[in-house]
Amino acid sequence: MNKATGIKAKHQRLVLVAIALVALVGAGLLATWALRNQASYFYVPADILANPPEADRAVRLGGMVERDSMKNAADGVTVEFIVTDGKARVPVRFAGIRPALFVEGSGVVAEGHLGSNGTFVADNLLAKHDEKYVPREMQNMTTDEARKAVAQTK
Amino acid sequence: MSEKPKAPRWTLWLPLALFAGFVVLVVGGLVRPKNNDIASQMIGKPLPAFSLPAGSDSRPALDAAHFKGGKPRLLNIFASWCIPCRAEAPVLEELRRAGVEIDGIAIRDRREDLAAFLGQYGNPYARIGVDDVSRVQLAIGSSGVPETFVIDAQGTIRYQHIGDIRPDQIPMILDKLKEAGQ
Amino acid sequence: MLPEIGLGLLWLAAALAGLQLLAGAAGLTASGQAMAPLVRPVAIVQGVLAALAFACLITLFVETDVSVKLVAENSHSAKPLMYKIAGTWGNHEGSMLLWVTVMGLGGAFVALVERRLPERTMLATLAGQAFVSLGFYAFLLLASNPFARLYPAPEDGNGLNPLLQDPGLAFHPPTLYLGYVGLSIAFSFAIGALVTRQVGADFARAMRPWVLGAWIFLTVGITAGSYWAYYVLGWGGWWFWDPVENASLMPWLAATALLHSCSVLAARNALRTWTVMLGVVAFSMSMIGTFLVRSGILTSVHAFAVDPKRGSFILALLAIYIGGALLLFALRAGTVSEGERFNITSREGALVFNNVMLSSILAITLLGTLYPLVTEAFGAKVSVGPPYFTPVSAMFALPMVLVLLVGPLLRWRRDGLGRVKAQVVGPVLIIVICGVSAYALGVHALLPLLGLAVAPALIVASFLPLKGRNLRRAPLSLWGMVVAHAGMGVALFGMASDSAFSLERLVAARQGETVAVGPWSVTLTDVGPVSGPNWTAMEGLLQASYAGGKPVVLKPQSRTFWAPLQTNANSALYTRWNGQLYTVLGEETVADNGAARWQLRLWWKPFVPMIWVGGLMIALGGFLALISRVAQDLKRRVAQAKGDFRREAIAKLEKGA
Structure with missing residues (x-):
């Protein structure tokens, strides 16, 4: 900001406007660039199998927790289960305290990344709870509907 | 600046x-x-086969087969814990008095709560099934409570009403039933 | 009867807002000047009526009158009194009523005490305030009536989201609302000034206390909200860049920029147009944030139930108010006369830099918040989270903090960096020392490292403006600035320390098992059931000892609420001077050999409470400045009154003579 010290006073407003514009446009461009790289995309199982994201990219996976698929690991904090949208199934591993109302057959959104072995490693699980309207669940729904329903979880 | x-x-x-x-x-x-508020993908399709246990001692259980034959009926998705359902109860009662047959599916409910609900707000239902895991609810494309479906005599879903039926919507529902009967 | 009375009061208040708008607008014209004296009293009565309507709703919640739909849906007779009251604003309709109440009371307050501005600008301001209020009254009365009845009345209410049953809720949203809506006053001032084209130092001095007041509430609200999310959600994080949080951050950023440009305008009569624009932008951000959260366009962890129809209504209001204000700005700002000039190396220059950086952070926050909407238009669902927001906002925050080290030392109008060189040596040395020692301690991640290096320097540099002054006689507003800037440093240190030094352990522990996390060893001694007024819980009994010291007891719970049925982990915290132990109890898991184990999540977070201490210091700084400004104003008024009195007395004497 010191470069401009020598400017003539009468150009001051113009320079200030220019600085503000450059900074804001810069912020906008930077934001756009960063958003392309950092936004985490939402997948349903069929999408993630057809079109897997890069291994370390943060994404979200939404679907139903398949019945009888939940397995607790020996360490007592890791759980493995399968998320399905009726078309495809993705194994998910999560270590942590499960959200309330996270049960088999319920809808879930897992935040994390797809591991190289095809297992989705979740850092965070979100289960839907809404006291006004009953939980929307996704059994027998089309992919599109499931996507919509799941997207409301967060 | x-x-x-x-x-x-x-x-x-x-x-x-x-x-x-x-x-x-x-x-x-x-x-x-x-x-x-996605309309059910099931509209125009036959009701999927299901059979639910009875939710009340005074009413028989509910089976998809019951919808075949006779005249068009209403299928109401409700629950005792759902506040709009309480507002809807007198409207359903009025529909029943107008000669409409209504079947109910109680979602994720306890029997004693259900009995109390029916006792307090009236029981307009011909049959009541209990769906503890929302399986049937989801199968017919309902995503909330209350919702009401018009089912014609062939057992085909003709219309889905999302949310409670308000008193001024009674004629509309009766029209839908009439349409389904043609 | 009470709901009908409340509704009646609300209609009456809305009608008065209409009258206030008409009388204010007429008062500006030559023929309608007779209406002008009406405006202030009407504004006051309107505010009082809105407050009474809100009091009615609180009463209904306290009595759990379930014949009112809103109460039935959001309350329950078994709820503790505090949460019944808090439930009033824990839902859409109630919070909108709180919104118009604050807005009405704000307008009433301005009408009651503000005498500095020219009367014409004042009329335009109050008319503007009424115009904005009117829209929100319409929204409340036509699209979200809080007093609607429910037939037949249910036996009992539905309950309240247990996440919201927390002491934090009792004062967090109202505080934020005071801030959001307080900015409406700055908005109205800006409109008034644009209408009458009177933008100058007086305008800034008149607006500043109102902006300060709103900004203090916003700061406290955001700080409290962050702490609330920190201990209620049980995720150990204190800021999630969730749309709801961004909705509160964006007005804060705009208000902070406004506060600083206001001081340039008040002291140096420069940055006129820019300040007016920020006045418009700050409240616009409040409205946009509220709209984004309420409309259901962006969903969030802690949002109210969504309703797109209401969204369209608010959007229409936004288009009218923000669009109208910006149109007025575009038309009128060109005719606002030019302000004073200044050199780039000057206090003004530093403040301009601060404003540009704050606006940039605001822009990237807004873009990140809206980005999911953009991609959705192209069919892709995305969520934008900390990986975007944190580094990108830091890229602008860091230069801002660096300039903050020097800015307050610079003179107005024209200065040379050479003059302050000697004073800046200290902070620069601190940056180097802290940076190197943090690196030696194993902090290699860039942002935490920079934070740990810069934060202590900022704390020290904040006090430099006091150097060479008599501390007791230094003006309170200077103290305010010092405390607020130091608070920034303190908060920054807490944030950096949390990401640099936090340790986490996730285990399944048997009864009696001891788990180490950092310097702590935590023993799970017992797990047993406990119950509260409307919940039951499994409660863990933890004995935690710091570096082998005397053990302290923590009791994290896994709560189950039964109205509505929902479970929620209640964390237990223990705070020491140097950090916080954070414990969460999870589910019971049974191992293969049949032994019961409990999931435990433990964090040792060194210096994390400094985040909120810093936030409160920032607010305290604002409070000191506010006191100073109000005291100055009072002094001025007393002096003026005395002068008037004397002049009158002299005039009388002269007449008599």
């Missing part, structure tokens, strides 16, 4: 232009989520 009268005027319009962009973006967003 454009205080000099000579400073470019267009910069003063910039905020407004940006805001206009925001409004356009948001209008687009507002138009889309309106289909949050």
